[in-house]
Amino acid sequence: MNRTPPSDRAQDGRIVASHGRDAIVEDGTGARIHCRLHGRRLAVVCGDRVGWIAATTEGGEGLITELRPRRTTLARISRRGEAEPVAANLTQLVAVVAARPAPDFGLCDRYLAAAEWEGLRGCIVANKCDLPESAAELDAVLADYARIGYVAVRTSKLDSIGVEALALHLDRQTSVLVGQSGVGKSSLINLLVPGVEAIVDEVTRATESGRHTTTSSTLYRLPTGGELIDSPGVRDFAPPLPAPREIAGGFREIAALASQCRFADCLHGREPGCAVHAAIADGQVSRRRHDSYQQMVKLAADLAARDPRIRR
Numbered sequence: 502m503n504r505t506p507p508s509d510r511a512q513d514g515r516i517v518a519s520h521g522r523d524a525i526v527e528d529g530t531g532a533r534i535h536c537r538l539h540g541r542r543l544a545v546v547c548g549d550r551v552g553w554i555a556a557t558t559e560g561g562e563g564l565i566t567e568l569r570p571r572r573t574t575l576a577r578i579s580r581r582g583e584a585e586p587v588a589a590n591l592t593q594l595v596a597v598v599a600a601r602p603a604p605d606f607g608l609c610d611r612y613l614a615a616a617e618w619e620g621l622r623g624c625i626v627a628n629k630c631d632l633p634e635s636a637a638e639l640d641a642v643l644a645d646y647a648r649i650g651y652v653a654v655r656t657s658k659l660d661s662i663g664v665e666a667l668a669l670h671l672d673r674q675t676s677v678l679v680g681q682s683g684v685g686k687s688s689l690i691n692l693l694v695p696g697v698e699a700i701v702d703e704v705t706r707a708t709e710s711g712r713h714t715t716t717s718s719t720l721y722r723l724p725t726g727g728e729l730i731d732s733p734g735v736r737d738f739a740p741p742l743p744a745p746r747e748i749a750g751g752f753r754e755i756a757a758l759a760s761q762c763r764f765a766d767c768l769h770g771r772e773p774g775c776a777v778h779a780a781i782a783d784g785q786v787s788r789r790r791h792d793s794y795q796q797m798v799k800l801a802a803d804l805a806a807r808d809p810r811i812r813r
């Protein structure tokens with residue numbers, strides 16, 4: 502490979518597709534340049550802002566020389582148990598649930614908590630609303646989320662129900678769709694991004710050099726406004742957990758009450774004078790959400806006890 506050294510001629514760009522050491526950078530004029538990463542230590546993900554220089558490389562036209570600071574980072578836990586970025590500079594996380602496969606609201610709470618910790622907007626989509634099964638349970642849980650201020654949208658790929666409403670919430674945002682496998686994320690992306698398969702083919706053809714051991718991720722511009730980042734790696738990721746004490750920051754209705762607890766360091770477990778428990782008894786805070794919170798506190802404590810160095 503022809504290695505051109507980094508220089509101060511670096512231009513601003515945005516990563517709109519990433520595939521191992523290859524990436525497609527969009528410059529300020531909207532032109533797309535196939536770039537390779539300069540140097541082993543540089544790693545980028547979709548949504549990153551970078552500095553790049555024109556340079557002929559093996560199959561490419563540019564070299565990415567610099568990663569600009571990330572405003573937000575969405576990470577997953579890698580196989581080695583470390584936090585691994587999967588998308589950058591997101592503004593919104595959309596958690597998708599459905600009646601089938603059986604909804605895992607604990608996972609949904611973990612996604613929404615990850616959004617809170619990272620300062621992202623959280624939004625919930627209940628897909629497959631054409632299915633009658635467990636509709637009452639799903640509706641009740643959605644009402645709980647709506648009560649604490651989350652946007653909740655019902656959708657179905659049949660007749661594209663709710664897809665326009667969802668598109669309105671994606672406008673002006675950079676979003677990801679996350680959720681259990683099988684809830685209908687690909688189906689929704691197909692409805693939101695016309696010609697998505699052709700785009701994926703083109704990106705893969707442009708960026709795959711050598712063996713394709715890595716999955717690619719792509720940033721789509723939605724015809725109705727907004728951006729959507731998709732990659733198999735972000736769809737059902739497990740977000741890393743912070744320290745037990747920081748878990749409450751992921752549950753907005755619990756965090757809002759914490760200052761009213763008797764003890765400043767209340768973990769809203771069994772402490773006397775806990776305002777969160779009083780609110781559960783009054784029906785102001787959902788018991789199900791508090792259960793999710795406690796499970797996450799316990800998991801975070803177990804992980805911290807096992808390896809205090811690793812954040813997960």
Ligand code: GDP
Pocket residue numbers: 628629630631632656657658659680681682683684685686687688689
């Ligand atoms: P993903 O794993 O989350 O990407 O889910 P897919 O989009 O692959 O969908 C999984 C299955 O659910 C497929 O068989 C889809 O046809 C089906 N599916 C997706 N959306 C809907 C929907 O709105 N209603 C119904 N009845 N089935 C759906």
Ligand code: ZN
Pocket residue numbers: 759762763767768769770772774775776777778
């Ligand atoms: Zn408390």
